[in-house]
Amino acid sequence: MLVVRAARRADHEAFVTLARNAGSGFTSLSLDDDALAAKLAQSEDSYARRIEDPSDVSYQLMLEDSESGRVFGTAAVKACVGVKKPYFDFKIFTLAQASREANQRFDMEAMLLVNDFAGSTEVGSLFVDDGVRGSGAGRLIAQSRYMLIAADPARFGQRVVAELRGVVDADGYSVFYEHVTRPFFRMTFDEADRLSAASDNQFILDLMPVHPIYVDLLPSQARAVIGQTHPHGVNARRLLEWEGFEYHRYVDIFDAGPLMSCRTENTRTVRDSRRVTVGAVQGEPVQAVVSTDAVDDFRCVFTEVTVQDSTVGLNDEARRALDLTDSEAARIWIRE
Numbered sequence: 001m002l003v004v005r006a007a008r009r010a011d012h013e014a015f016v017t018l019a020r021n022a023g024s025g026f027t028s029l030s031l032d033d034d035a036l037a038a039k040l041a042q043s044e045d046s047y048a049r050r051i052e053d054p055s056d057v058s059y060q061l062m063l064e065d066s067e068s069g070r071v072f073g074t075a076a077v078k079a080c081v082g083v084k085k086p087y088f089d090f091k092i093f094t095l096a097q098a099s100r101e102a103n104q105r106f107d108m109e110a111m112l113l114v115n116d117f118a119g120s121t122e123v124g125s126l127f128v129d130d131g132v133r134g135s136g137a138g139r140l141i142a143q144s145r146y147m148l149i150a151a152d153p154a155r156f157g158q159r160v161v162a163e164l165r166g167v168v169d170a171d172g173y174s175v176f177y178e179h180v181t182r183p184f185f186r187m188t189f190d191e192a193d194r195l196s197a198a199s200d201n202q203f204i205l206d207l208m209p210v211h212p213i214y215v216d217l218l219p220s221q222a223r224a225v226i227g228q229t230h231p232h233g234v235n236a237r238r239l240l241e242w243e244g245f246e247y248h249r250y251v252d253i254f255d256a257g258p259l260m261s262c263r264t265e266n267t268r269t270v271r272d273s274r275r276v277t278v279g280a281v282q283g284e285p286v287q288a289v290v291s292t293d294a295v296d297d298f299r300c301v302f303t304e305v306t307v308q309d310s311t312v313g314l315n316d317e318a319r320r321a322l323d324l325t326d327s328e329a330a331r332i333w334i335r336e
Helices: 009-022 033-047 137-151 175-185 189-198 202-207 220-224 231-243 268-272 316-322
Strands: 002-006 058-065 071-078 089-099 104-114 121-128 159-163 246-251 258-263 274-278 286-291 299-308 311-314 329-334
Touching (some): 009 033, 009 071, 033 058, 137 231, 137 299, 137 329, 175 202, 231 258, 231 268, 299 316, 299 329
Antiparallel strands (some): 002 299, 058 071, 159 258, 246 258, 274 329, 286 299
8 A cells, every 4th residue: 555654864765766766857856865864854853843943844755655665756845935945936927018109008928036925835846756657646645745734734824835847858958947047047957956955045036137027028939838837747737726726827937837826724635634533434435535634653545434424444454554543533535
């Protein structure tokens, strides 16, 4: 059985492998081995609530086979972004142009560097190994992030955001970056990506323009990819839209990938999941996402359950994977 669980320091080797397989443009995983180890340490402390500053709290999740222990994927939830480290994006807005003398009226789009989502929770870093794609693994680890949030909403922001990878080719070339961002940074896409992942982003504030960038002045190739999702991220976007996320014309400053957002309480999994007690229940089995309903040592699976009122019946495999016994609390989201 595939189980999503809280990451541990001991996951370092598997985490490094996943990060290398993710490839160019995956900013949150574009880190060296030491930085990935630090991310795991920060996550373990976050689950144990040893970190008081919410801007430093980050929960890394690992997708593993419950029998073999092999790790197949990862995802993360950052409790509070944009406060200590700015969360920069381009906001696209429309300028109305009109002249009575010239008898002209038209709209122009422009992009402006903003930090509009300060204080929000970010879900991201979702990467699943090719070996389990198409098995429902991606959906499980994606939903597990919202089951984690639902377990203790007070730890998280009132809005959830997600940045999707934009159009970057296999060699790490981003046409948007080359024509829009590189002239200000004077470094390669990979260099900027790594610096963004490893620093406080002050270099962005120092080097990017504070004035609008007119979209109509960009080459057609660069305009064409604004707000577009990398082919590997299409399913992730569908899952976000299914959860209730919407695109409001915010894009990543490096590859122009779309930023999507939703009120935390309105995400489908948070809204429709509920707390139950594990016990013996007879009835027709239904498919459900089940979690421990506790942030500390969080675990989550997709399995068949029986439900009666506020009691859920779990099979032996699910009980072992979740490490739950009778009378303990769980959280369920029943597949429609």
